[in-house]
Amino acid sequence: MKEKVLITGFNGEIGSKILQELVKRGKSVIALDITDAKQEIASVKYIKDSILNFKLINHLFENNNITEVYHFAALLSQTAYKNPELANETNEKASKNLIDSACSHGINNGDMTRFFFPSSIAVYGPRKIDNASEQDIIKPTTVYGNNKLIIEQYGSRIHEESISKNIGLDFRSIRFPGVISYDTVPSGGTTDYAPQMIDCAKSNRLFECKLSPETTLPFIGIDKTVLSIIDMMNLDRIDSKLRAFNVEEVNFSVKQLKDFLLTKFPSFKITFKEDKNFQSVADSWPSSLNCSRANKYLNFQSEQSFESFVENILNR
Ligand code: AKB
Numbered sequence: 001m002k003e004k005v006l007i008t009g010f011n012g013e014i015g016s017k018i019l020q021e022l023v024k025r026g027k028s029v030i031a032l033d034i035t036d037a038k039q040e041i042a043s044v045k046y047i048k049d050s051i052l053n054f055k056l057i058n059h060l061f062e063n064n065n066i067t068e069v070y071h072f073a074a075l076l077s078q079t080a081y082k083n084p085e086l087a088n089e090t091n092e093k094a095s096k097n098l099i100d101s102a103c104s105h106g107i108n109n110g111d112m113t114r115f116f117f118p119s120s121i122a123v124y125g126p127r128k129i130d131n132a133s134e135q136d137i138i139k140p141t142t143v144y145g146n147n148k149l150i151i152e153q154y155g156s157r158i159h160e161e162s163i164s165k166n167i168g169l170d171f172r173s174i175r176f177p178g179v180i181s182y183d184t185v186p187s188g189g190t191t192d193y194a195p196q197m198i199d200c201a202k203s204n205r206l207f208e209c210k211l212s213p214e215t216t217l218p219f220i221g222i223d224k225t226v227l228s229i230i231d232m233m234n235l236d237r238i239d240s241k242l243r244a245f246n247v248e249e250v251n252f253s254v255k256q257l258k259d260f261l262l263t264k265f266p267s268f269k270i271t272f273k274e275d276k277n278f279q280s281v282a283d284s285w286p287s288s289l290n291c292s293r294a295n296k297y298l299n300f301q302s303e304q305s306f307e308s309f310v311e312n313i314l315n316r
């Protein structure tokens with residue numbers, strides 16, 4: 001049977017770009033999301049359904065030779081805060097089910113199914129730290145952070161069991177900071193303040209910021225995000241027990257971004273109205289990440305200045 005790739009949450013900020021990239025690379029894709037495709041690619045099999053439909057997931061693995069999974073369907077931090085039950089169902093229960101199905105498929109195939117899981121800086125906490133390494137204090141304070149951590153650990157455990165037999169699941173994960181795109185403005189996350197502020201500055205709309213000016217968080221651009229996922233999934237093997245790696249291009253404070261945008265868009269207006277839910281989450285996430293492990297195992301490199309990083313987004 002022809003090898004297939006399954007992408008869940010293909011309509012999201014990262015999923016949509018990964019879908020295009022995998023098609024460009026000649027992969028045969030099954031794309032699942034709860035919303036309709038915005039633009040259909042002829043070679044892709046689109047399915048409008050939920051990852052909570054376990055029957056469907058089962059059916060997909062039984063009837064297709066799925067050798068790679070990119071699992072993006074999830075509720076982001078602020079949406080998860082408002083809907084904790086749905087977050088636990090979607091981010092945790094459905095992710096475990098998908099991992100189990102992918103692993104069983106690998107076992108039946110006598111192979112390892114590659115599984116990509118986008119984790120998050122939300123696994124860190126409870127205090128803000130600088131230059132966080134993967135094993136630094138990991139006590140998330142949010143539902144979302146807990147969901148991400150549980151799946152990292154679940155996937156890593158199944159991976160360990162699989163490699164001893166060389167069949168089952170090959171689990172690979174990246175802990176993403178805030179992701180900034182040039183053509184989509186995400187919502188539902190805590191780091192989404194940055195792409196939203198950039199969008200308001202570009203279109204000369206007032207931006208009401210829910211975080212304090214001194215709040216510092218790490219970020220990565222969408223191009224590097226896509227590249228790091230594709231590169232990671234193309235590696236034959238990642239010889240590391242640690243299965244979740246930090247990546248970051250730049251880190252900056254709310255004020256730094258505001259001041260830079262004002263140099264480009266002098267009439268841009270911003271007001272500050274701190275929101276406890278946003279601020280307390282941002283205060284438990286690292287201000288910067290140590291990426292030395294991603295550099296060693298994934299050859300992840302990034303040497304952007306803050307100014308060129310934002311310029312690149314504005315000029316795309
Ligand atoms: C969020 O803010 O919820 C996400 C993330 C950092 O995981 N962007």
